[in-house]
Amino acid sequence: MDDWQKDFWRTVESLGENVEVFLQDVEQTIERIGTEVIQDVGETFHTVFGSSDEWESFLENPPFLNELEEFFTDVFTPTDADGSSGFDFYPDNFINPKVNPSPGFHPACVGCSYYHGRIYEGSLLVCAMHPYGWEGDSCPDSSLNSSN
Numbered sequence: 728m729d730d731w732q733k734d735f736w737r738t739v740e741s742l743g744e745n746v747e748v749f750l751q752d753v754e755q756t757i758e759r760i761g762t763e764v765i766q767d768v769g770e771t772f773h774t775v776f777g778s779s780d781e782w783e784s785f786l787e788n789p790p791f792l793n794e795l796e797e798f799f800t801d802v803f804t805p806t807d808a809d810g811s812s813g814f815d816f817y818p819d820n821f822i823n824p825k826v827n828p829s830p831g832f833h834p835a836c837v838g839c840s841y842y843h844g845r846i847y848e849g850s851l852l853v854c855a856m857h858p859y860g861w862e863g864d865s866c867p868d869s870s871l872n873s874s875n
Contacts, residue, residue: 823845839854841854856868
């Protein structure tokens, strides 16, 4: 009766040893891959930047910083037709961006409380009464609102 218990514990010990060997192999493989990645990144770094002075210059003035700043400014702080803005997050701007009226673009809609100005599937919806906007400078349905 004791033989099966001894066999069981030998099997458990053997399993533990095999798991330990396996984990050591995994550790060695991860270390090897990490070393290769570091070498490849280092080679790429030297190919792209050449010297550490160029890298520091890149970090101080990244070429894409202005574009990122413009994007986040447009998304997070939209400006209304009257020029006011606030720091609010508008998740709808990602899906349906807002287009504000100006004297050169839908001038009849500037300050109108009915103005919607969202883009849906590539088409601008100006308002419910005039989905494509009013052609002239003064819309007959305009409702000026000072809170806009």
